[in-house]
Structures are given as C-alpha cells and as structure tokens.
Amino acid sequence: xxxxxxxxxxxxxxxxxxxxxxxxxxxxxxxxxxxxxxxxxxxxxxxxxxxxxxxxxxxxxxxxxxxxxxxxxxxxxxxxxxx
Amino acid sequence: xxxxxxxxxxxxxxxxxxxxxxxxxxxxxxxxxxxxxxxxxxxxxxxxxxxxxxxxxxxxxxxxxxxxxxxxxxxxxxxxxxxxxxxxxxxxxxxxxxxxxxxxxxxxxxxxxxxxxxxxxxxxxxxxxxxxxxxxxxxxxxxxxxxxxxxxxxxxxxxxxxxxxxxxxxxxxxxxxxxxxxxxxxxxxxxxxxxxxxxxxxxxxxxxxxxxxxxxxxxxxxxxxxxxxxxxxxxxxxxxxxxxxxxxxxxxxxxxxxxxxxxxxxxxxxxxxxxxxxxxxxxxxxxxxxxxxxxxxxxxxxxxxxxxxxxxxxxxxxxxxxxxxxxxxxxxxxxxxxxxxxxxxxxxxxxxxxxxxxxxxxxxxxxxxxxxxxxxxxxxxxxxxxxxxxxxxxxxxxxxxxxxxxxxxxxxxxxxxxxxxxxxxxxxxxxxxxxxxxxxxxxxxxxxxxxxxxxxxxxxxxxxxxxxxxxxxxxxxxxxxxxxxxxxxxxxxxxxxxxxxxxxxxxxxxxxxx
Numbered sequence: 001x002x003x004x005x006x007x008x009x010x011x012x013x014x015x016x017x018x019x020x021x022x023x024x025x026x027x028x029x030x031x032x033x034x035x036x037x038x039x040x041x042x043x044x045x046x047x048x049x050x051x052x053x054x055x056x057x058x059x060x061x062x063x064x065x066x067x068x069x070x071x072x073x074x075x076x077x078x079x080x081x082x083x
Numbered sequence: 084x085x086x087x088x089x090x091x092x093x094x095x096x097x098x099x100x101x102x103x104x105x106x107x108x109x110x111x112x113x114x115x116x117x118x119x120x121x122x123x124x125x126x127x128x129x130x131x132x133x134x135x136x137x138x139x140x141x142x143x144x145x146x147x148x149x150x151x152x153x154x155x156x157x158x159x160x161x162x163x164x165x166x167x168x169x170x171x172x173x174x175x176x177x178x179x180x181x182x183x184x185x186x187x188x189x190x191x192x193x194x195x196x197x198x199x200x201x202x203x204x205x206x207x208x209x210x211x212x213x214x215x216x217x218x219x220x221x222x223x224x225x226x227x228x229x230x231x232x233x234x235x236x237x238x239x240x241x242x243x244x245x246x247x248x249x250x251x252x253x254x255x256x257x258x259x260x261x262x263x264x265x266x267x268x269x270x271x272x273x274x275x276x277x278x279x280x281x282x283x284x285x286x287x288x289x290x291x292x293x294x295x296x297x298x299x300x301x302x303x304x305x306x307x308x309x310x311x312x313x314x315x316x317x318x319x320x321x322x323x324x325x326x327x328x329x330x331x332x333x334x335x336x337x338x339x340x341x342x343x344x345x346x347x348x349x350x351x352x353x354x355x356x357x358x359x360x361x362x363x364x365x366x367x368x369x370x371x372x373x374x375x376x377x378x379x380x381x382x383x384x385x386x387x388x389x390x391x392x393x394x395x396x397x398x399x400x401x402x403x404x405x406x407x408x409x410x411x412x413x414x415x416x417x418x419x420x421x422x423x424x425x426x427x428x429x430x431x432x433x434x435x436x437x438x439x440x441x442x443x444x445x446x447x448x449x450x451x452x453x454x455x456x457x458x459x460x461x462x463x464x465x466x467x468x469x470x471x472x473x474x475x476x477x478x479x480x481x482x483x484x485x486x487x488x489x490x491x492x493x494x495x496x497x498x499x500x501x502x503x504x505x506x507x508x509x510x511x512x513x514x515x516x517x518x519x520x521x522x523x524x525x526x527x528x529x530x531x532x533x534x535x536x537x538x539x540x541x542x543x544x545x546x547x548x549x550x551x552x553x554x555x556x557x558x559x560x561x562x563x564x565x566x567x568x569x570x571x572x573x574x575x576x577x578x579x580x581x582x583x584x585x586x587x588x589x590x591x592x593x594x595x596x597x
Binding site for chain 2: 026030031034037039040043065
C-alpha cells in the first residue's frame with residue numbers, strides 16, 4: 001500500500017527543478033494554483049511527468065482545483081487512483 | 084434606437100433574435116429547445132426548462148437577500164452550471180453580475196469583490212468563511228449538488244423590473260495600469276450588439292454544441308454562453324484546470340461532439356503540439372474561432388490545410404469594446420510570414436486608424452486603432468462614464484478600404500496566452516517584496532511558450548526566491564500576471580537619460596531563458 005509520501009517527494013523535486021528555478025522553498029501545503037507555481041499551462045508538463053513517472057492515468061474529472069491545490073492533495077489523489 | 088435587427092445575411096425579413104436584454108436569450112433558447120440540453124459540465128447536464136427553473140429559484144433567493152435593479156452581485160464560484168444560472172438570475176433582477184476568478188487567492192478575490200461593492204456574493208460554503216472575516220457582504224451559498232437547493236424556494240419568475248438596454252449587465256475585471264483592479268462595465272446593448280453579429284455569422288441551432296474554454300471573468304466566454312442560448316444550442320463547460328492540457332482537450336472535442344470551438348490561439352496550438360489535434364480529425368466541428376492574441380502563421384496554415392470544411396474566424400477586440408473586427412481565414416498562402424489580418428469592422432461598430440500626427444491613416448499607412456459603436460463599454464467601474472470612440476492602444480496597418488492588420492502595442496502592455504498584462508503592475512507587485520530594490524518585467528519567448536520574467540536587483544545582503552515573488556504577485560494581481568521566472572541583476576540596465584533600458588533588458592532575459 002503506497003502512501004502519499006511516495007508521490008510527493010518526486011513531484012516536489014520535479015516542480016522545484018522545472019518551475020521554480022531550483023529553489024527549494026516549496027512545502028507540502030504551498031498553494032500551487034493560487035500562487036501560480038503551476039498555472040494552467042505548466043499543468044500539462046507536471047501532469048505528463050506524474051503519469052510517466054508513476055504509470056498512472058489521471059482522469060479529466062479528477063483534475064479539479066481541490067485535487068491540485070497543493071502537494072498533499074495531489075499525493076492523496078494519486079494514492080486513491082492507485083488503490 | 085436602431086437596435087437589434089439584422090442588416091446582414093437577411094433572408095427576407097424576420098429577426099434572428101428578438102432579445103432587447105441579455106436575460107432574454109435563455110428565454111429564446113427555452114422557446115426553441117425546451118427539453119434539449121442547455122449547459123453541460125463534467126458529469127452533469129441541465130435542459131433549458133431546468134435552467135429556467137433553477138435561474139428563477141436563484142433569482143428569488145437573491146431577491147430575498149435584498150438585490151435590487153442596478154445592484155452588482157459577485158459570482159465567486161467554480162466554472163459550473165450553478166455559476167451560469169447565478170449569472171442569469173442576477174440579470175433577471177435587473178442587476179449586474181461580476182464574475183470573480185475562482186482560482187484567485189483570497190487577497191486578490193477580496194480586492195475585486197470589494198471594488199465593485201456588491202449587494203450579495205454568490206459563493207460556496209468553504210469560501211464564504213474567508214469572506215466573512217472582514218466584510219459584511221451577504222452571501223448566497225451554493226455547495227455541492229446545489230441544484231437540489233430548490234426545494235423550499237418557488238420557481239416563479241421574479242417580478243419584472245425596469246431595465247433599459249443601456250443598463251449595466253456585467254463587469255469584467257482586467258489588468259489596470261495603476262495597480263488597482265479595473266472593472267470594464269458592459270451594458271445589455273454592448274453585449275447584444277456583438278452577440279447578434281455572432282449569431283448572424285454562425286447561425287446556431289439546437290444541433291450545435293459550443294465549447295466554453297475561457298473562464299467567465301474573461302470576455303471570450305460571452306460568445307460561448309449567449310450564442311448557444313440564442314440558438315437553443317448546448318454549451319459545454321471546460322474546467323479551467325483542463326484548459327491547457329492538450330490531449331484532454333482533444334478528447335473533449337470528440338466526446339462532447341463540439342461543433343463550434345472558441346478559444347485563444349494558444350489553446351489550439353497546445354492541442355496541435357501536445358494533443359494530436361490534427362490526427363484526430365475535425366469530428367463534428369464546423370467553426371473554429373480564435374481571439375485574444377495573434378495566431379502564429381505556421382500552425383494556423385497547418386490547421387487551415389488539415390480541416391478544409393471548417394470555417395475559421397479570427398476575432399479582434401479588447402474587453403472594452405468586445406469583438407469589433409473579424410477576418411475569415413479562407414486561405415493561408417504558403418509565402419505568408421506575418422499573422423492573418425484582424426480584418427474589418429463588425430458588431431455594428433466603426434473602426435479606423437489614427438496616425439501619430441492625428442490624421443486618419445490611409446491605405447498602406449499605420450496608426451492606432453479607434454473603435455466607435457454599440458459595443459463600446461459604458462466605462463470603468465467607479466470612474467467617469469466613457470464617451471466617444473475608444474482608443475485601443477493597438478497599432479495597426481490599414482490594408483485596404485476596410486481591412487486592418489495588427490502590428491503591436493503603443494505601450495508596455497503584453498499578451499500572455501491571450502491575457503492582457505500591464506508590465507508596470509507586475510513591477511509594482513514584485514517591488515512590494517521588502518528585499519527588492521528595483522524590478523522590471525519583460526515577456527520573453529513567443530506564442531504558447533511566452534513567459535513573464537522579472538529582472539530584479541535585491542537590496543544589499545538580501546534575496547527572495549521565485550516562490551516568494553510569485554506569492555507577492557498572487558496577492559495583488561490576476562493569476563495570469565504572476566511571474567514565471569526571476570533574473571537577478573546587480574543593477575537594471577539604464578539608457579543614457581537614466582530610464583530602464585527595456586531593449587537591453589529584453590535581450591538579457593531572452594538569453595537566459597533559452
């Protein structure tokens with residue numbers, strides 16, 4: 001049984017490297033959409049990484065602002081999809 | 084009033100639309116297609132009859148909360164059937180709706196909500212808590228499954244109110260150059276002049292499915308909703324989080340059997356580059372419309388060649404005038420290197436270009452585009468009414484007697500995926516961070532890849548991360564004005580007279596972004 005942590009760290013590292021100039025001050029509760037860390041455009045890139053890295057398909061109806069709010073909610077979503 | 088009949092495309096009398104006011108359009112859809120779908124969202128659909136009832140119930144609920152003709156009502160909801168019905172309910176009461184970006188962080192949402200002084204805010208339970216901290220704005224709460232909210236409230240239409248075509252119908256907040264949110268005030272007449280033109284051009288019927296790609300606080304959404312209503316067609320809502328996910332959008336077009344698509348060109352190029360749009364075929368599509376930014380010529384040529392049976396229309400107009408010119412893309416010559424023209428006047432407007440010396444530009448000359456006519460806004464909220472033609476700030480070339488081509492801006496405004504970005508506002512927001520000594524913003528890259536970069540010099544011994552500066556922007560600006568990158572400099576480049584050297588800055592930032 002995978003935990004949210006399994007997903008969160010690799011996604012965090014990916015976002016920091018590709019969307020935050022490598023600066024590591026992103027925590028699990030940082031609002032990703034509200035602060036424009038991933039805008040609707042960058043979402044395509046992050047989603048491609050997630051689906052590729054974890055071999056999971058995220059259905060369109062799960063791509064809600066609630067599920068994408070922060071790393072914690074993304075981790076919870078992916079746990080649910082894997083289960 | 085020379086009003087709402089059609090001059091063009093007439094087949095011998097008979098108006099296509101009898102509407103005098105914006106809320107009449109749902110009634111027209113109801114008359115044409117009562118039990119057909121009016122609005123779809125992921126996992127849900129509502130017929131015209133149901134939409135009419137829901138709208139009446141919401142109007143009754145707003146009435147109970149004291150909404151009067153002439154009031155403003157903020158709509159702070161996710162893009163949903165509920166949000167559509169709430170907007171229509173506000174109009175039925177003779178009030179004006181103000182869509183608030185549902186993804187904006189609280190400080191920014193509050194700034195806009197407070198600016199328009201609404202009598203009620205329609206929102207969700209989880210947002211209302213945040214709002215009640217400081218403001219005493221009454222709320223109407225629509226949560227999950229709110230369409231069941233009907234039970235206790237009658238679906239009778241609200242009392243008729245005295246509203247004229249020149250009354251305020253909605254306010255769209257856009258980037259202002261002063262740091263304060265700028266609300267563009269649109270009347271029923273303004274909106275209907277554009278919708279009538281679009282209806283005459285597209286002839287929507289109950290067999291049509293329109294995409295709703297743009298968020299409701301963005302003016303492209305006006306066509307999606309109201310052209311669908313006018314024809315008794317269905318409008319299919321695309322959640323904002325999906326709006327640039329290429330493959331999902333391509334699936335959406337096929338699954339929803341979209342017949343009329345309207346978006347910024349970036350969404351189309353995203354679907355072509357990352358979603359296999361051209362391989363998927365045109366499906367049910369019969370018209371593709373785009374606006375908000377120039378469509379890069381190379382992908383447009385591919386799209387035009389791939390789908391010969393689909394009409395393609397390039398629409399142009401700032402929020403202040405809605406769509407005032409259009410150009411139908413029939414052919415993209417293989418030797419053409421510049422963007423297609425913005426075309427000629429529509430929506431009953433008159434457009435012309437004024438040279439730097441004040442004279443009207445002749446054929447082959449360039450100047451600033453001016454717009455006059457029924458779509459020109461009432462004015463900005465809280466400021467004196469607008470009077471006369473609207474100066475767009477866009478530099479155009481006059482191609483022939485009536486056609487124009489867009490060349491660029493006369494000020495520091497740039498477009499990022501169709502959204503207006505005032506660089507001065509971005510600079511002010513970034514400079515609000517205590518570590519920032521001075522900052523200048525530039526847009527680097529082109530088309531889909533455009534990024535907003537802040538060149539920053541920090542106070543001695545201090546610094547700030549990109550995330551911190553994003554947070555600073557998010558509290559003060561619309562989300563599309565949040566910087567994508569920061570480039571640190573010991574000092575900003577200056578020209579000999581001491582101004583920030585924007586050309587040098589652009590070159591520096593383009594280089595580091597490559």
